[in-house]
Amino acid sequence: MSIARKAGRGVLVMLLVTFALVVLMASAPGSVAEVILGENATPKNVAALDSQLGLDKPVVEQYADWLAHAVRGDLGTSPLTGQPVGGAIADRIPVTLELTVLAVLISLVLAVLFAVLCAARPGSLLDRALTAVSSVFLSVPAFIAGPVLIYFLSVRLGWFPVMGWTPVEEGLGANLRSALLPALSIAMVEVAAFHRLLRTDLITTLGEDFVDAARARGMSGTYVMFRHAFRPSSLSLVTMVGLSLGRLVGATAVAESLFSLPGLGQLLITSIGTRDVIMVQGMVAFTGVVCVAVNTLADIGYGVVDPRVRRVAAA
Structure with missing residues (x-):
């Protein structure tokens, strides 16, 4: 219910x-x-x-x-281009979806790594250094991170293309080279948010009595961290990932404009500038449905991460 x-x-x-x-x-x-x-x-x-x-x-x-x-699935037709809104979304959703998935994966991998290292030795030099790095990430939005990454990783080092998009059909390697830099610019803020939340929850959980009991039985620190502390500490992280979708939509629109990517964000910005109400309205409705679906899945995921949620719901 x-x-x-x-x-x-x-x-x-x-x-x-x-x-x-x-x-x-x-x-x-x-x-x-x-x-x-x-x-x-x-x-x-x-x-x-x-x-x-x-x-x-x-x-x-x-x-x-x-x-x-x-409500019948017809989001209308753009009076400016004559293209059905549903067709325009279907054409561009692969780009935005790939950027979003890559950004979330990068954010989670880095945030979990940072949080585990920090929570294992809170207050240490490594903890302070990684927390400082996450603070820098948190203060750098995508519209600033994008040009900085382009300058250092594309212009100076030549590791990634400056802009443009290569579809998967033309090669997975080339596709990832065109997608990783904008995804990284989106992920930086999320890394900081996820890391801070998970670090705090891990430190709190590691101070619980059941964790002390596990240590007293001779279990290693790594085993205690991932077998006993990580799952109950990640409940808030699941919530944050679901709620971050709204931020990711905005960040993706900025990244797609900066890197000239043919995604939903660029189409939305263009449609707003040309007063294409039907296109904008259809895209907002589509994004709303996706947000509702993701947050509903996040609610279901609570029970997978922490069985206590399933027992409370069933009571």
């Missing part, structure tokens, strides 16, 4: 966000009709095209029309 309530709240948030988006886009100066007709468009021609596209209707009526089609 808890999962159903969370999903219901997610749907409500998605409806509110998409409606607010329509209101904001309608309140901004200009319209997609002016973009289509160009600089020499007359007010009469703009008004005629607005009427043809249904943009002269009240905002509530526009939203109701869109929602009626959206």
Whole structure:
């Protein structure tokens, strides 16, 4: 029931966000009709095209029309390009999905490594050094990390291409070379957030009585860390990974623009600039559904990580 309530709240948030988006886009100066007709468009021609596209209707009526089609899986067709929104998302989702997955994997690997090393000897020189590194990561957003990484790893060292995208079909190695640098720029902030959270939880868990009992039985520090302390300490990390999706969407949009990648983020930014309300609205709705699904899976994952959650839910 808890999962159903969370999903219901997610749907409500998605409806509110998409409606607010329509209101904001309608309140901004200009319209997609002016973009289509160009600089020499007359007010009469703009008004005629607005009427043809249904943009002269009240905002509530526009939203109701869109929602009626959206619940049937039809997110509409871009009046600017004539491309169905669903088709545009399907064409670009592989790029964004690969960047997101790579960013999460890089974040988790580095964060778990940092956290385990720090929690094993809290207060040590290594702990202080890694915590300082994560603090630097936390203070460097993707729009700053991207150009810095491009300069050092692409321009100076030549390890990665400066920009552009190579599909998997053209070779996995070339694909990863084009994807790793933008994924790393996205992952830096997440590494810091994940590391700090897991480090704190591990240190707390390692001070529990059941951990002391395991040590008293002669178990090695590595065995105690990963067999007894890691699973109960990673519950908050599972939550954080689910909640980080919203940040990743924004960071991915920035990275795709910086590295000229044909993903959803670049399409979203372009569509906002051209006032393509239908495209923007469909992409926001799609992102909302993904966020709700990921957070629901995170809720289910609690029980896998910590069996105590399953017993509480069943009680």
